[in-house]
Amino acid sequence: MGSSIEEGLRPELSRLDQDADLLEEEEAARLPVTSFEGLFLEGNKQPNPGQGPFFYIGGTNGASIISSYCESKGWQRTQDSRCEDYKLKWCEIKCRDNYCSFREGQQLLFQLPNNKLLTTKIGLLSALREHARTLSKARLLPSTQAKVLKMEEFFPETYRLDIRDERQAFFTLFDETQIWICKPTASNQGKGIFLIRSHEEVAALQAKTQSIEDDPIYRKMPFRAPQARVVQRYVQNPLLLDGKKFDVRSYLLIACAVPYMVFFGHGYARLTLSLYDPHSSDLSGHLTNQFMQKKSPLYMLLKESTVWSMEHLNRYINDKFRKTKGLPRDWVFTTFTKRMQQIMAHCFLAVKSKLECKLGYFDLIGCDFLIDENFKVLSWEDEVWLLEMNSNPALHTNCEVLKEVIPGVVMETLDLALETCQKSLHSQKMMPLLSQRHFVLLYNGETTDLWPRMGGSRHLTRLPPSALSSVRAADRTGARKPVPSRDAPTSGFRKSRQPDSSGGSGAESEPSLCSGSPVNSRDTAGESSLGPPEEEREEEHRSASHRGS
Ligand SMILES: Nc1ncnc2c1ncn2[C@@H]1O[C@H](COP(=O)(O)OP(=O)(O)OP(=O)(O)O)[C@@H](O)[C@H]1O
Ligand SMILES: [Mg+2]
Numbered sequence: 001m002g003s004s005i006e007e008g009l010r011p012e013l014s015r016l017d018q019d020a021d022l023l024e025e026e027e028a029a030r031l032p033v034t035s036f037e038g039l040f041l042e043g044n045k046q047p048n049p050g051q052g053p054f055f056y057i058g059g060t061n062g063a064s065i066i067s068s069y070c071e072s073k074g075w076q077r078t079q080d081s082r083c084e085d086y087k088l089k090w091c092e093i094k095c096r097d098n099y100c101s102f103r104e105g106q107q108l109l110f111q112l113p114n115n116k117l118l119t120t121k122i123g124l125l126s127a128l129r130e131h132a133r134t135l136s137k138a139r140l141l142p143s144t145q146a147k148v149l150k151m152e153e154f155f156p157e158t159y160r161l162d163i164r165d166e167r168q169a170f171f172t173l174f175d176e177t178q179i180w181i182c183k184p185t186a187s188n189q190g191k192g193i194f195l196i197r198s199h200e201e202v203a204a205l206q207a208k209t210q211s212i213e214d215d216p217i218y219r220k221m222p223f224r225a226p227q228a229r230v231v232q233r234y235v236q237n238p239l240l241l242d243g244k245k246f247d248v249r250s251y252l253l254i255a256c257a258v259p260y261m262v263f264f265g266h267g268y269a270r271l272t273l274s275l276y277d278p279h280s281s282d283l284s285g286h287l288t289n290q291f292m293q294k295k296s297p298l299y300m301l302l303k304e305s306t307v308w309s310m311e312h313l314n315r316y317i318n319d320k321f322r323k324t325k326g327l328p329r330d331w332v333f334t335t336f337t338k339r340m341q342q343i344m345a346h347c348f349l350a351v352k353s354k355l356e357c358k359l360g361y362f363d364l365i366g367c368d369f370l371i372d373e374n375f376k377v378l379s380w381e382d383e384v385w386l387l388e389m390n391s392n393p394a395l396h397t398n399c400e401v402l403k404e405v406i407p408g409v410v411m412e413t414l415d416l417a418l419e420t421c422q423k424s425l426h427s428q429k430m431m432p433l434l435s436q437r438h439f440v441l442l443y444n445g446e447t448t449d450l451w452p453r454m455g456g457s458r459h460l461t462r463l464p465p466s467a468l469s470s471v472r473a474a475d476r477t478g479a480r481k482p483v484p485s486r487d488a489p490t491s492g493f494r495k496s497r498q499p500d501s502s503g504g505s506g507a508e509s510e511p512s513l514c515s516g517s518p519v520n521s522r523d524t525a526g527e528s529s530l531g532p533p534e535e536e537r538e539e540e541h542r543s544a545s546h547r548g549s
């Protein structure tokens with residue numbers, strides 16, 4: 001693996017890992033033992049019927065886990081979606097009102113309002129492209145010659161169909177030796193996806209796209225037009241498990257947005273029911289989504305075989321491929337995990353300055369990876385592909401493995417969101433984190449970003465001693481023993497960070513968050529003059545509401 005200079009400032013990652021580990025261990029050894037309980041928001045364990053503290057859950061995704069967690073803290077569930085006096089709000093669908101009435105520093109709110117920068121196909125593609133441009137400029141500086149992750153090494157070649165020149169480029173380059181996959185920008189569960197293999201299919205797509213563009217109704221009301229789409233090079237020879245295609249769902253957790261505290265979490269592998277045949281026209285063998293598999297009459301009988309734990313995947317790859325492919329032992333928990341972490345960190349850095357951040361916002365994003373059959377040991381290239389990132393990832397527990405994995409992910413998410421929020425609020429040092437168990441720290445904004453603080457320490461800023469604080473050499477689970485916390489001098493509230501709108505194609509801002517409609521609504525008002533640059537605008541209006549995928 002080469003070294004990394006993300007954003008032109010990044011020192012070598014593995015050295016950073018060691019430094020960060022050493023520092024944290026030394027620090028932990030010096031710290032007095034204190035209880036973390038006192039840090040929970042008002043830490044109220046005595047239910048006080050009808051008087052809160054309240055929590056609200058919108059939708060059913062993960063609801064029973066979130067609910068038990070909050071009840072264990074003595075909080076009470078409210079069914080009133082307009083309740084403003086809540087401690088925690090976890091909604092599947094983002095709603096502008098939630099962000100308008102949000103009380104920074106007093107509440108926790110699930111989902112960053114503009115997480116679509118990562119979680120729509122066009123958002124992610126645009127962010128990665130812009131980041132690549134920034135990095136290539138930085139590479140011209142003599143001090144930053146080291147190797148950085150390149151987008152084309154982990155993100156399959158992708159074209160936007162809503163931009164004329166781009167789709168023309170795709171139609172020109174297409175030939176029948178390759179397969180492409182066409183996806184709507186903001187759907188999930190495989191909805192609206194199809195494969196493109198022939199010139200006839202390309203011609204049909206071309207005609208359809210043109211007719212939408214020419215339609216006078218859509219010209220007048222572009223927000224009524226079908227969702228924008230991308231075409232992406234189809235990874236034709238994925239690694240197979242007993243002949244079946246699979247992808248890996250992992251998690252990017254933004255536990256705290258002020259300062260950024262960003263983590264990686266393991267998830268699970270999702271397999272198809274049927275054997276993989278690249279030439280088959282049956283999409284259920286190509287799309288590994290559970291939603292696709294559930295359509296099969298065999299699903300109820302065989303559903304347990306469609307979700308594997310990461311340990312199962314690791315054992316299988318050890319047994320079947322270690323010798324034949326010359327892989328290191330536990331490739332899944334070493335090489336593969338580290339690669340996923342690098343990719344996620346890269347994507348986060350691509351949007352870091354554009355995310356709308358307030359203390360109390362947190363987000364859990366589901367990231368889907370595909371492994372190429374040709375995976376090589378000595379090279380990072382062309383082995384692990386990021387397919388997409390998802391807001392509101394599925395938290396269902398309808399299979400045994402999901403019952404094992406999901407509650408832990410949700411509870412640690414909430415624990416970390418609470419702990420980091422409390423520490424930020426009281427200007428306490430973030431590390432060590434008592435509630436960190438399986439999630440692995442990817443980015444610590446406290447030590448990396450410049451921190452203007454309010455109140456007495458307004459002028460106190462921290463210079464970045466390092467960048468990615470701990471994309472650690474992946475230990476098996478990322479598990480760390482809870483270590484005691486240390487209080488730092490309290491200097492009040494950390495300042496919320498507005499997205500950087502300093503230009504560039506990815507820079508965008510929500511027009512106004514106070515219209516009372518879902519943030520992702522297709523009927524979003526006020527899109528014309530205040531909105532993002534033109535090529536971003538359509539996406540703004542397409543993002544359909546979204547159930548866990
Ligand atoms: N470039 C690709 N090459 C090979 N397979 C792909 C590619 N892109 C997507 N797939 C397959 O199609 C499935 C659905 O694609 P994707 O995840 O991008 O869509 P989605 O509708 O957002 O699904 P979900 O949000 O439910 O995961 C993936 O899980 C994967 O199995
Ligand atoms: Mg998706």
Ligand SMILES: [Mg+2]
Pocket residue numbers: 368387388
């Ligand atoms: Mg997916």
